[in-house]
Amino acid sequence: MTMTATISRKADFPGLLTPDGQPWHYLDSAATAQKPQAVIDAATRALGVDYATVHRGVYARSAEMTLAYEAARRRVAKFIGGQEDEIVFTRGATEAINLVSYSWGEANIAAGDRILLSTLEHHSNIVPWQLLAERKGAHIDVCPLTDDGRIDLEAAREMLTSAHKLVALAHVSNVLGSVLDVQRAAELAHAVGAKILVDGCQAVPRLPVDVVALDCDFYAFSAHKLYGPTGVGALWARADILAAMPPWQGGGAMIDKVTFARTTYAPAPQRFEAGTPAIVEAVAFGAACDYVAEIGLEAIHAHEAALVAKTREALRSMNDVTIFGPEDSAGIVSFAIDGIHPHDLGTILDEENVAIRAGHHCAQPLMDHLGVPATARASFGIYSDEEDVAALVRGIERTKRIFG
Amino acid sequence: MRSLEDILEEYEFLEGDERYRLLIELGRELEEMPQPLKTDATLVRGCSAQVWVYPTEQDGRLHFLADSNAAITKGIVALVISAVQDRPASEVAAMDVTAALEPFELRNQLSSNRTQGIPNMIALVQEHATRILGA
Ligand SMILES: Cc1ncc(COP(=O)(O)O)c(C=O)c1O
Numbered sequence A: 001m002t003m004t005a006t007i008s009r010k011a012d013f014p015g016l017l018t019p020d021g022q023p024w025h026y027l028d029s030a031a032t033a034q035k036p037q038a039v040i041d042a043a044t045r046a047l048g049v050d051y052a053t054v055h056r057g058v059y060a061r062s063a064e065m066t067l068a069y070e071a072a073r074r075r076v077a078k079f080i081g082g083q084e085d086e087i088v089f090t091r092g093a094t095e096a097i098n099l100v101s102y103s104w105g106e107a108n109i110a111a112g113d114r115i116l117l118s119t120l121e122h123h124s125n126i127v128p129w130q131l132l133a134e135r136k137g138a139h140i141d142v143c144p145l146t147d148d149g150r151i152d153l154e155a156a157r158e159m160l161t162s163a164h165k166l167v168a169l170a171h172v173s174n175v176l177g178s179v180l181d182v183q184r185a186a187e188l189a190h191a192v193g194a195k196i197l198v199d200g201c202q203a204v205p206r207l208p209v210d211v212v213a214l215d216c217d218f219y220a221f222s223a224h225k226l227y228g229p230t231g232v233g234a235l236w237a238r239a240d241i242l243a244a245m246p247p248w249q250g251g252g253a254m255i256d257k258v259t260f261a262r263t264t265y266a267p268a269p270q271r272f273e274a275g276t277p278a279i280v281e282a283v284a285f286g287a288a289c290d291y292v293a294e295i296g297l298e299a300i301h302a303h304e305a306a307l308v309a310k311t312r313e314a315l316r317s318m319n320d321v322t323i324f325g326p327e328d329s330a331g332i333v334s335f336a337i338d339g340i341h342p343h344d345l346g347t348i349l350d351e352e353n354v355a356i357r358a359g360h361h362c363a364q365p366l367m368d369h370l371g372v373p374a375t376a377r378a379s380f381g382i383y384s385d386e387e388d389v390a391a392l393v394r395g396i397e398r399t400k401r402i403f404g
Numbered sequence B: 001m002r003s004l005e006d007i008l009e010e011y012e013f014l015e016g017d018e019r020y021r022l023l024i025e026l027g028r029e030l031e032e033m034p035q036p037l038k039t040d041a042t043l044v045r046g047c048s049a050q051v052w053v054y055p056t057e058q059d060g061r062l063h064f065l066a067d068s069n070a071a072i073t074k075g076i077v078a079l080v081i082s083a084v085q086d087r088p089a090s091e092v093a094a095m096d097v098t099a100a101l102e103p104f105e106l107r108n109q110l111s112s113n114r115t116q117g118i119p120n121m122i123a124l125v126q127e128h129a130t131r132i133l134g135a
Helices: A037-047 A060-079 A093-108 A127-136 A153-159 A182-191 A239-244 A279-295 A297-316 A342-351 A364-370 A386-403 B004-013 B016-029 B071-084 B089-094 B097-104 B107-111 B117-134
Strands: A087-090 A114-118 A139-143 A164-170 A195-199 A218-222 A233-237 A255-258 A263-265 A321-324 A332-337 A357-359 A375-379 B051-058 B061-068
Touching: A037 A279, A060 A087, A060 A279, A087 A093, A093 A127, A093 A164, A093 A195, A093 A218, A093 A233, A114 A127, A114 A153, A127 A139, A139 A153, A153 A182, A164 A182, A182 A195, A233 A239, A279 A297, A297 A321, A297 A332, A297 A386, A332 A342, A332 A386, A342 A357, A342 A375, A342 A386, A342 B071, A386 B016, B004 B016, B004 B071, B004 B097, B016 B071, B051 B117, B061 B071, B061 B089, B061 B117, B071 B097, B071 B117, B089 B117, B097 B117
Parallel strands: A114 A139, A114 A164, A164 A195, A195 A218
Antiparallel strands: A087 A233, A218 A233, A255 A263, A321 A332, A332 A375, A357 A375, B051 B061
């Protein structure tokens, strides 16, 4: 089967040009996605003519903004198949995971309990659990990967015991692009009475996600990888779990009634949104969901799959390149070239107006597993096309000539 | 070791790929840093390319051993070293190393502390010189 990339949305993205008007081959969407004009416009309106605080003002502008903010919550919930009262706006995926580790973790993890992670997790889905385990005297287990770089769920099944209270795994690896069978992972977690948190950062921009069908308990993601702004993200948690979670950060907006004798808290999700929220960012996050949903995740997935296939094919034809991760990686290709450090490759590609990521990608345990200090990573988005892949290949060839 | 002025003279003559080749060659010619010296203690903070520096001193002059696992980065390490090698601490402490490297047009390589070890390496070299002076 030959696949071709089909979406042509470059014109929607003002960020895809260099200062002198040349095409910028941006292949670092897994780090953060460029923003479509629709999102920029939504943010500009929210920051300009529509701007006011939420949940407080008696004046019409604030009431309007509150409606817009809550509409964004509904929009984000619908985007992943959840309910609006199950979405907590956070600073991003990192804060969403920390929220679970502090709030749910404090109430539900005790000495001797176990948490199952995997080798390929982003530091954001490792360190909060290490901190929790240290506070509580709990233990962390690490599920290994299959040879082609997937989380080995057969191994997970053998590792899980009734001492496990939580399984926390990435839906899509930010380094390898490997896609987790979340349904199966949830089934395994639930079979031992554990909850499952899914780090959906790399999945929401590239796969249709339905948290109910996936049967997970927590789902965390950031807006900025989904063509939305930085500074906002979401935690989705099943309503009954969220309702039972104690507050984490205290402040305004999260309370019911405050007296020095006793303070009572607002119901979820407000209980977890202390302080004035990222109003503008949340509204633009909603606009990003609209933009992406309008194109459709099935189409985006097929588009990125075609670019991944093309890139892997080109890299495979170079005999000194190692490609990491499975054939069906979602939107992400990590690789290494013999004798050329990814950093040097990235430096020369930059001169060719090709932006890739070189580094450990905040996944040092995975780098140790792969036996490399760093990889080069090309990652795609809605706006990526075959010219970007061609520019990457040209840049690699030039680098090889320089090093040859 | 060639002086920075001498290297610059050649560098300015070259274009694109040839400049990179020269940097890679300078990196290769760098005095070898013995493997046991490459430890966490000598590692310069930086995310994607690793840089190690080990300062020594002889007759009041500073002598640095340095390395990187990325070849172009190592070439830039060599530029830094040629600017400061075997000079008195007072001279190194007072030197504007970043300015000395400016004519090489490596702005992208020198700008980011997070991904690049080089700015941290320059800072480290100069802190060392200052510390020697103070001692
Ligand atoms: C898989 C994965 N998890 C978590 C994160 C952290 O996201 P953020 O930095 O937006 O909180 C990232 C992005 O860097 C990621 O790729």
